[in-house]
Amino acid sequence: YELTQPLSVSVAPGQTANITCGGDKIGYKSVHWYRQEPGQAPVLVIYRDRNRPSGIPERFSGSNSGNTATLTISGAQAGDEADYYCQVWDSSTEVFGGGTKLTVL
Amino acid sequence: EVQLVESGGGLVQPGRSLRLSCTTSGFSFGEYTMSWVRQAPGKGLEWVGFIRDKLSGGTTEYAASVKGRFFISGDDSKSIVYLQMNSLKIEDTAVYYCARRSTSSFYKYWGQGTLVTVSS
Numbered sequence: 001y002e003l004t005q006p007l008s009v010s011v012a013p014g015q016t017a018n019i020t021c022g023g024d025k026i027g028y029k030s031v032h033w034y035r036q037e038p039g040q041a042p043v044l045v046i047y048r049d050r051n052r053p054s055g056i057p058e059r060f061s062g063s064n065s066g067n068t069a070t071l072t073i074s075g076a077q078a079g080d081e082a083d084y085y086c087q088v089w090d091s092s093t094e095v096f097g098g099g100t101k102l103t104v105l
Numbered sequence: 106e107v108q109l110v111e112s113g114g115g116l117v118q119p120g121r122s123l124r125l126s127c128t129t130s131g132f133s134f135g136e137y138t139m140s141w142v143r144q145a146p147g148k149g150l151e152w153v154g155f156i157r158d159k160l161s162g163g164t165t166e167y168a169a170s171v172k173g174r175f176f177i178s179g180d181d182s183k184s185i186v187y188l189q190m191n192s193l194k195i196e197d198t199a200v201y202y203c204a205r206r207s208t209s210s211f212y213k214y215w216g217q218g219t220l221v222t223v224s225s
Contacts, residue, residue, distance in 0.1 A: 089210035094152035
């Protein structure tokens with residue numbers, strides 16, 4: 001099973017960034033999202049498609065339908081710059097997307 | 106507080122073996138599935154494998170890229186999960202993270218990672 005993410009997404013400060021994660025019938029799977037800054041471990045930002053762990057701002061939201069899951073960051077800030085990865089469980093294997101570098105400029 | 110601390114990384118020659126440890130605290134070790142995830146320099150996250158919780162039988166699953174070379178085990182008495190890496194290849198060079206898996210397959214808790222460099 002493969003997950004496809006854009007290599008990079010750019011967004012202006014205060015605007016909305018959408019990071020997509022494509023996979024065959026991904027809408028039938030639970031998708032999780034992680035944020036990773038250079039030299040740091042990943043941080044869970046969305047689990048089970050649309051749920052935010054405690055401590056993650058409401059600006060972060062998720063959706064999942066058909067062949068695409070989406071992480072949405074509203075009111076983007078400079079501090080949101082990082083790599084973002086989607087992840088699913090499929091056929092006894094954890095699968096990560098290739099990652100998307102978010103740039104806020 | 107849940108804590109995961111990896112150790113055992115370093116420089117190793119191709120074809121040799123290395124064992125990584127992930128020392129855990131703050132939770133009941135045997136009740137959770139524990140994964141190893143790696144990240145090659147400048148690359149994305151790659152799942153290596155996991156060991157299931159005791160209730161699920163403590164069985165293991167591995168990524169195709171490491172199956173037959175890497176083995177995961179756990180010591181309930183010490184709350185440590187191990188990653189035994191054999192026949193190492195240059196492409197195994199990466200930061201290796203351990204992470205605690207939820208029943209819904211997401212990872213809220215990660216260690217800080219340990220770097221393994223395979224080079225002659």
